[in-house]
Amino acid sequence: MNIVQQCMVWKTIVIIYLFLFFLLYKYKLSWKTAFFDLFITALCGSLLWYGNQLKTYVYLIKYVLLALPTFYTIRFVASHFKRRIKLGIISLWQLLYLFLPVTNFFYCLTTTKGLGKDAMFALAQTNYLEAKEFLLGKSVLTWGVLCTILVSFCVLYYINKVLDNDNYYYTLKTKQIGIVFLCTFVFLTGYLIKNVLAHSILYGSYVDSKAFINKLANKEIPQDLQVHWQNPDNQIGNIVVVIGESANRDYFSLYNYKEDTTPWLCSEKSNPNFVWFLNTYTCNKFTSKAVPMVLSESNQYNGIAINKGADLVDIFHKLGYKVWWISNQGRNNNLQEGFMPIAMRADYRIFVNANKAVFDIELVNQLPNELSGKNLFFLHQIGSHGNYNERSPQEFKKFHFEGIKEQGNDLNQYCDSILYTDYVLKNIYAKSKNVLKADVLLYLSDHGEKPGVPRDRFDFAMTRIPLLIWFSDDYMCKHEHVFNQLKLNQQRYFTNDMLYDTLIGLSGIKTNHYGGKYDLSSSSYAYDKNTVLTEYGTIKISDDPYDLGQKD
Secondary structure, three states, X not given: OOHHHHHHHHHHHHHHHHHHHHHHHHHOXXXXXXXXXXXXXXXXXXXXXXXXXXXXXXXXXXXXXXHHHHHHHHHHHHOOOOHHHHHHHHHHHHHHHHHHHHHHHHHHHHHOOOOOHXXXXXXXXXXXXXXXXXXXXXXXXXHHHHHHHHHHHHHHHHHHHHHOXXXXXXXXXXXXXXXXXXXXXXXXXXXXXHHOHHXXXXXXXXXXXXXXXXXXXXOOOOOOOOEEEOOHHHOOOOEEEEEEOOOOHHHOHHHOOOOOOOHHHHHHHHOOOXXXXXXXXXXOOOHHHHHHHHHEOOOOOOOOOOOOOOEHHHHHHHOOOEEEEEEOXXXXXOOOOOOHHHHOOOOEEEEOOOOOOOOOHHHHHOOOOOOOOOEEEEEEOOOOOOOHHHOOOHHHOOOOOOOOOOOOHHHHHHHHHHHHXXXXXXXXXXXXXXXXXXXXXXXXXXXXXXXXXXXXXXXXXXXXXXEEEEEOHHHHHHOHHHHHHHHHOOOOEEEHHHHHHHHHHHOOEEEXXXXXXXXXXXXXXXXXXXXXXXXXXXXXXXXXXXXOOOOO
C-alpha cells in the first residue's frame, strides 16, 4: 500500500475505536470481557505471524486492531438472543477466528513452514472424493481435530458464561442498535480482509491458484493453426495416451527397483516394439499444473503462455480424429481442475468416478469394442494418488516392508498401487492391440511421489516419472526410423511438458505449432541433464540427488 492508503487505514482504525469506546463506556461492557477478546485476537495474530502469513509486525498490529472490534460487535449483535444462543454465537465466532491460525501454526511445526502457495493450490482444487478419502485415511487425525474443536468450543463457552454481564446485555434490545452493530461488523470484516488478510501469503496464494485455473478455462485456439500429414501415404491410426498419477519410476522394478512391483512391464523388455525412457521428469509436482503442459504447446522452455498456443486436441481434430477423454479423476463440467478445460473439448467424455471412487481397471471397461475412423484416446488414471490404500483391490496387497519409520505403511500401500498399475497397463495394452488396433500406446505419469511426504514439501522424488511407448507392427514397418531415433534418445533427459511435440513428431504430423528441439523422436532434440528444468522452470534437474545416471 502507498502512503495515502496507509494513512486511510490508520484513520479508519482511530474512528472505529472512538466509536467503540463510546459504546463500551455508555453500555458498561465488562473490561474483563474486553480483555479476553483482546487476548484471542492477539493470539490469532501472533500465530499467523509465526506461521509466516503476516509479512511484517505492522500487519500484525493492523490485524489485531481491526479484528478486535469484530469481537465487540458480535457480542452486541448476539445480545438480541436468549442467553444460551448468545453465548453459542460468541463462542462459535471466537472458535472460527482461532481455527485458521491454530491450523497454520501446527502445520508450520510439522512442515517447517506455514500454509503456502503449494498447499493452497492443492486446497483450491480438492474435490469431494479426495477430501473424503483423506479424512477416512487419517481417521486418528480427523477424530483428533473434531475432538479438539468440540473441547475448544466448550472451553470458550464456559469462559464467556463466567464473563457474561447480564445487565449489559439486557440494556441493548433495540433494533436500531442491532442494525448499527451489524453494519459495523460487516464493514470491519470486509476491511480486515481487504487491507490485512489480502496481503497475507495464505490469501494471496489462494487467489493466485484460482487465477491460474481461470486462465486455463479461457484458453484460446490459435487462429493460424495449420496441420497436415508429413506423408499422406503413411498416416497412422488410433493412438492411446495413458496419463498416470503420482507414479515414481524409482518404485518400478522395470527401472531396477528391488521389489517386483511391475512384473508385466519387466516381461515387456523383450518386446521389440517397446521402448522405455530412463530419465524422464515432470514439469510440476501438481496434476493441475503438469497435465495442461503435457497436453499443450506451452512448456517451460518456449515462453508460450499456458492459455495460448495449440494443444493435442486441436491438432488431432484438424486431422479428423475423434478425441476420447476417459478419466478416473475430475467431474464433468468441473473447470476447477487444470486439465478439464482441455478435456471438455474432447468428442467423448467419460468420468468413471462420477459418484464414488473406483479402481483404474474401469478405464479399460469403458474403451469401446467397435470403432470407426481415427481415434485418439486419453485415459487418465487415479494411479497412486493418496490415499494409497484405496488404489488397489485386496488381492494386490502384496508388500509388507518393516522398519521404515519415515514412511510407515505408506510405502507398502504405494508399492501395491504400482503393482496394480502394472496390471491395468497390461489390460490396456491387450485391448489397444487386439480391439482398438492402436498404432501407438504411450504411458507417462503426471508427476512422481515421495510416499508419506506432503506434496507442498518439494522433493526430487516427486519429479521422477516413467515414460513408456509401444508401437504396432504396421507402425514399425512404416516408421522404423522414428522408433530407432527414440531408442537412440532412450537415455536423454526429458520433461513431460515436451510430450506435445514428441507425440506430433512420432505421429508424422506437420504443423506450424511444433518445435523439433522439444521432440524426443527427432534427431533435433536439444535438451540434456544441464538444460532440463522442473517446477515451471525454477529448479534444475541437474540438482537431483537421486540421479545416478541410470542406464538400461
